[in-house]
Amino acid sequence: AFNLKNRSLLTLMDFSSREIQYLLDLARDLKRAKYGGYEQKRLIGKNIALIFEKDSTRTRCAFEVAAYDQGANVTYLGSSGSQIGKKESIKDTARVLGRMYDGIEYRGYSQKTVEELAEYADIPVWNGLTDEDHPTQVLADFLTIQEQYGSLAGKKLVFCGDGRNNMANALMIGCAKMGVNYTALSPKQLYPNTDLLERCQLLAQESGATISVTDNVDSAITDADIIYTDVWVSMGEAESVWKERIALLTPYQVDMAMMHKAKDGAIFLHCLPAMHNEETVIGREIAKQFGLSALEVTEEVFESKQSKVFEQAENRLHTIKAVMVATMSS
Ligand code: CP
Numbered sequence: 001a002f003n004l005k006n007r008s009l010l011t012l013m014d015f016s017s018r019e020i021q022y023l024l025d026l027a028r029d030l031k032r033a034k035y036g037g038y039e040q041k042r043l044i045g046k047n048i049a050l051i052f053e054k055d056s057t058r059t060r061c062a063f064e065v066a067a068y069d070q071g072a073n074v075t076y077l078g079s080s081g082s083q084i085g086k087k088e089s090i091k092d093t094a095r096v097l098g099r100m101y102d103g104i105e106y107r108g109y110s111q112k113t114v115e116e117l118a119e120y121a122d123i124p125v126w127n128g129l130t131d132e133d134h135p136t137q138v139l140a141d142f143l144t145i146q147e148q149y150g151s152l153a154g155k156k157l158v159f160c161g162d163g164r165n166n167m168a169n170a171l172m173i174g175c176a177k178m179g180v181n182y183t184a185l186s187p188k189q190l191y192p193n194t195d196l197l198e199r200c201q202l203l204a205q206e207s208g209a210t211i212s213v214t215d216n217v218d219s220a221i222t223d224a225d226i227i228y229t230d231v232w233v234s235m236g237e238a239e240s241v242w243k244e245r246i247a248l249l250t251p252y253q254v255d256m257a258m259m260h261k262a263k264d265g266a267i268f269l270h271c272l273p274a275m276h277n278e279e280t281v282i283g284r285e286i287a288k289q290f291g292l293s294a295l296e297v298t299e300e301v302f303e304s305k306q307s308k309v310f311e312q313a314e315n316r317l318h319t320i321k322a323v324m325v326a327t328m329s330s
């Protein structure tokens, strides 16, 4: 059996494929138990700190509900209201929280920060998104793919968009580990970081996956089982990059024509939040400025039968619960 107790989840790079599969299986079991009415509380009396230097809906709610389902308590620390990031260093924060809590979730900017927290806290630290990585999201994505297809290995996932953002990095790492063929479909200016790409290609030799990069829509999409996209401008990036990104990424918008080029029955995934219409503040702004009502995905694809985005969002709960149970339960 696997013992992940006291392990931090900073990136899936640190986990073997068998450990990742174990977390996915545990998530599936916890999901069944919750809906079957026989979930056992394995985190009774545990206290969890949730640090969010950037905003969140899914990640925050998944950590909170997962904790409550398992009998744990949470403290939410937002971007204001604590000393973090202002008067007190991460190293000191880690040592204080480590003496009061049993686990820490961190969402923020630098991967270094979450690493430093883990180094000094002496309790499990979970990465709830940084500029570089988003490992808990990939666990939910993989559970969703497994539910749809029954397995992961050998499937082809195409990520369309900013090929070097946190989601692209995290998916490339996860796919390389789990034997999922990964293609980054991006304009050359947004190709993945070469070092990370090479590391993933090396890892993929063990799992049997292929990891590739292209700016050609047709060759990327052929045989795709999963079309994945994400926002064109990520949290923490300047609003002023919108103009340039729209120019670069408009040819890579996921529309029905693109979905038709994929395998029959291919599914559409998006980590969310998504800009598929004008119903958001930024959506209205973009529509006014650039005359576009949808960005990374059209409303038609987002609302189609092939879209599994809400199954995916729900799976954040079950997979994050699995991570907490595996790393924190006694
Ligand atoms: N997908 C995701 O991480 O969503 P939130 O920003 O709402 O947490």
Ligand code: NVA
Binding pocket: 129, 165, 166, 167, 230, 231, 233, 234, 235, 271, 272, 273
């Ligand atoms: N790339 C996006 C992911 C949001 C879950 C961002 O960082 O804003």
